[in-house]
Amino acid sequence: xxxxxxxYPDSKWIIEELDQWLKESHNINIGKIRNMSKKLNIPFGxxxxxxxxxxxxxxxxxxxxxxxxxxxxxxYMREIQAxxxxxNEQQYGANFNYKLIDRKLSSExxxxxxxxxxxxLPDWSKNCQDADEAFKLVRKICEDNNILVQLGSTTEGxxxxxxxxxxFKAFILTDxxxxxxxxxxxxxxxxxLFSLIYAIVHLFLGENSLFDxxxxxINQDTDFFYSEVATELxxxxxxxxxxxxxxxxxxxxxxxxxxxxxxxxxxxIILLRLKNLNLIDQDDYLKQLNIFKQEGMKSQKESTxxxxxDTDKDLKFDSNFIRALxxxxxxxxxxxxxxxxxxxxxxxxxxxxxxxxxxxx
Numbered sequence: 001x002x003x004x005x006x007x008y009p010d011s012k013w014i015i016e017e018l019d020q021w022l023k024e025s026h027n028i029n030i031g032k033i034r035n036m037s038k039k040l041n042i043p044f045g046x047x048x049x050x051x052x053x054x055x056x057x058x059x060x061x062x063x064x065x066x067x068x069x070x071x072x073x074x075x076y077m078r079e080i081q082a083x084x085x086x087x088n089e090q091q092y093g094a095n096f097n098y099k100l101i102d103r104k105l106s107s108e109x110x111x112x113x114x115x116x117x118x119x120x121l122p123d124w125s126k127n128c129q130d131a132d133e134a135f136k137l138v139r140k141i142c143e144d145n146n147i148l149v150q151l152g153s154t155t156e157g158x159x160x161x162x163x164x165x166x167x168f169k170a171f172i173l174t175d176x177x178x179x180x181x182x183x184x185x186x187x188x189x190x191x192x193l194f195s196l197i198y199a200i201v202h203l204f205l206g207e208n209s210l211f212d213x214x215x216x217x218i219n220q221d222t223d224f225f226y227s228e229v230a231t232e233l234x235x236x237x238x239x240x241x242x243x244x245x246x247x248x249x250x251x252x253x254x255x256x257x258x259x260x261x262x263x264x265x266x267x268x269i270i271l272l273r274l275k276n277l278n279l280i281d282q283d284d285y286l287k288q289l290n291i292f293k294q295e296g297m298k299s300q301k302e303s304t305x306x307x308x309x310d311t312d313k314d315l316k317f318d319s320n321f322i323r324a325l326x327x328x329x330x331x332x333x334x335x336x337x338x339x340x341x342x343x344x345x346x347x348x349x350x351x352x353x354x355x356x357x358x359x360x361x
Contacts, residue, residue: 014040034341069155069163076156076344077173077182080321083334083342084148084178087324095176096146099206107228107276108237114204115233118145122236125264131189134264138196147203148178148318149196153185156344162186170195171210172202179203185316190266198230224276231273235263244279252284253291267292317343322357 017036021028033047066074089095100117101110115122118141128134139149155161165186173180181199183192195211202209243262247255259270268289275285325342328334340350 067164067167069161070167072155073152073163073182074171074173077150077171077180079342080150081148081173081175081178081180084180084318084321084324085175086177087328088146088177091324092177096179098147098174098179098203100204101201101229102205103225107225107232110201110204110225110229111232111236114200114229117204118142118200120233123239125234128264131193131264131266135189135193135196138193138200142181142196142200143318143320146178146320147200148180148321149183150180150318150321151183151185151192151316166212168210168212170199172199172208174203174206174208188266190269194230194234194265194269197233198226200233201226201229227272228276231269231276234265234269235259235273237277239263240273240277240279244274252280252288256288256292317353317357319357322353326354326358 014036017032021032037047100113105113114120120138120141124137125134128137142149153163155163163184163186165184168184169187169191170181170183173182181196181203183195183199185192187195191213198211199209240259243259244255247258250258256267256270256274259274260267263270271280271285271288271292274280275282280288322343325334325339329336329339336347340347343350343353345353
């Protein structure tokens with residue numbers, strides 16, 4: 001075995017340790033595997049496979065050259081999903097059919113099917129004070145429908161390894177029993193809300209996916225359907241037309257700001273909605289988008305909810321997952337050691353999580 005010293009400064013130790021593993025496999029424990037995982041930047045879960053996965057299977061169809069942070073985050077979420085999927089299968093005995101829409105439907109029809117399943121009213125955000133409140137509402141609705149929603153700003157809680165919002169905003173891992181949506185918590189609160197809605201569209205199409213800002217605002221030729229359905233869920237066409245007429249005498253920049261406030265979303269999302277509805281043309285869309293960028297207002301970054309580093313552990317984990325995991329520990333179907341390992345926490349932090357999620361049920 002040959003390792004590059006620059007990439008692996010502990011290469012000598014790694015080689016000696018792996019040689020020892022081959023000689024004394026019965027002495028390998030979780031702690032040693034976890035340590036080796038960090039040294040080699042190989043996702044922890046991959047050490048337990050009988051055969052190695054090809055990279056395109058590890059990342060699904062997401063990225064050809066993912067960062068170690070993204071790769072490990074996807075692997076970690078799959079660990080959580082696998083546990084929750086097994087738990088839900090045992091609890092409910094039947095899988096959930098989340099593939100409810102296809103591209104043959106109009107955006108309005110697709111959005112209506114999603115609303116019906118989630119019991120989401122067309123004006124669902126009208127009583128939300130801001131995007132944070134709207135995000136919490138949609139997240140709670142997802143959890144009520146056994147859809148895992150996880151947030152994270154760093155790689156497995158390692159604060160020195162932040163997740164790059166330019167690389168990805170969110171990803172979706174489909175599953176019959178525990179579909180999972182992961183939101184990059186380093187994003188602004190308005191864009192996290194749209195990412196969650198956009199991910200829901202992918203989920204109900206039955207698709208694994210990972211996306212960044214380019215998919216929202218640039219690659220519209222190939223991804224027009226997703227943005228149309230997502231923006232219909234946020235700002236229904238009939239209501240947008242009504243408000244557009246009411247604001248007829250207001251100049252476009254101010255009109256966009258007022259509409260963004262009405263629908264509790266960012267200026268850029270309203271611009272996208274107006275373009276999709278042919279209320280503005282491509283030139284106006286790009287001109288206005290540039291105005292908001294220059295003013296530092298794109299996605300209303302002045303009200304960012306950045307810096308959600310994982311000292312705020314309770315925000316990261318899905319409520320149903322923590323409650324189910326704690327119940328499994330109580331029933332002794334999952335060991336406490338395994339629970340701590342799965343949540344990457346110590347004993348005190350784990351029970352703080354349990355207490356917080358219990359009170360939010």
